[in-house]
Amino acid sequence: MALHFELVTPARLVRSDDVYMVVVPGSEGEFGVLEGHAPFMSTIKDGPLKVYRTEGAAPEEIQVQGGFAEVSANGLTVLAEHVEG
């Protein structure tokens, strides 16, 4: 059981991984996405994206700017204009 997570910027595909959970800084509050999340679409405010590779692991933080998240049956796709780290 894993969540397929993709992070895409205009210049390239930054990340395409299977992870346990991603916490996304949505514009109306943070939300965590696990596998099997309902279809969902949200804008993102500038902030850290927390990627948990496995359950209980220390999160890896990726700074995103000007982003947009989409959860579909295929997993989570984050479109961001700028990415750091």
Next chain:
Amino acid sequence: MASLKELKGRINSVKSTQKITKAKQMVSAAKLRKAQANAEAARPYAARLAQVMGSLAGKVTVSENSPKLLAGTGKDQVHLLVVANSDKGLCGAFNSNIVKAARLKAKELEAAGKTVLFYLIGRKGRPVIRRVYPKAIAAMFDTTDVREPGYAEAERVAAELVAMYDEGKFDVAHLFYSKFRSALLQEPTSQQIIPVPAPKIEVASDAVVEYEPDEEEILAALLPRFLKTQLFGALLENQASEQGASMTAMDNATRNAGDLINKLTIQYNRSRQAAITTELIEIIAGAEAL
């Protein structure tokens, strides 16, 4: 007939020209590979964004309250032609093809009684358009100080365009650039960018998607981003096209120079031989006379 010395000089000058064109051809070939890789890397983002836009646009009805970038200003009078060119020459008809497409469109619009303005990206399109439409250039965007126009430039262009649009300086914007088909074939393309045409991708979404905030707000946030992506895509295509065109043009030039050198060398050898023969005849004639 040119003297031997003159011929030798010409051969040398063609040789050095050939060196330049050959070098430029190799540089372009290397750069083309990079530009193609860049264009490829940018595809997932553009595709995803278009998909999202498509699914959103299907859900939101265009009304007076919709964002102006989608609904338009309600007028169709002033057209802005955004022409993306390169900064450097030595790439065959690449720039003139784009400018030609833009001028055709401008003529067509003017015949229909519209006002035409130009927004020029890159250095090479300026002289021609300035000569034909001296008063219609709204702004010029300089890319000479960056090595290769990237997303930052696309962002700045988009910001300027949106600002001009909000001030009501134009109603419709078209983008002109060259689409990269192959190293041999580049296609000048025009495309409407403002108001944003709704992508035609129909997304079959049976799942109920939740939106946060609501559809309209997401759409409003996405529109400028979509514009940036389109500009960015155009810049990348343009770069790949420029290198492709340059490669082809320089290949032709190198070959032409080679032919010219061969011809000149033959001519040089013939005249040298003729000179030797004349000299010999003179000597023999002189000896016989004694």
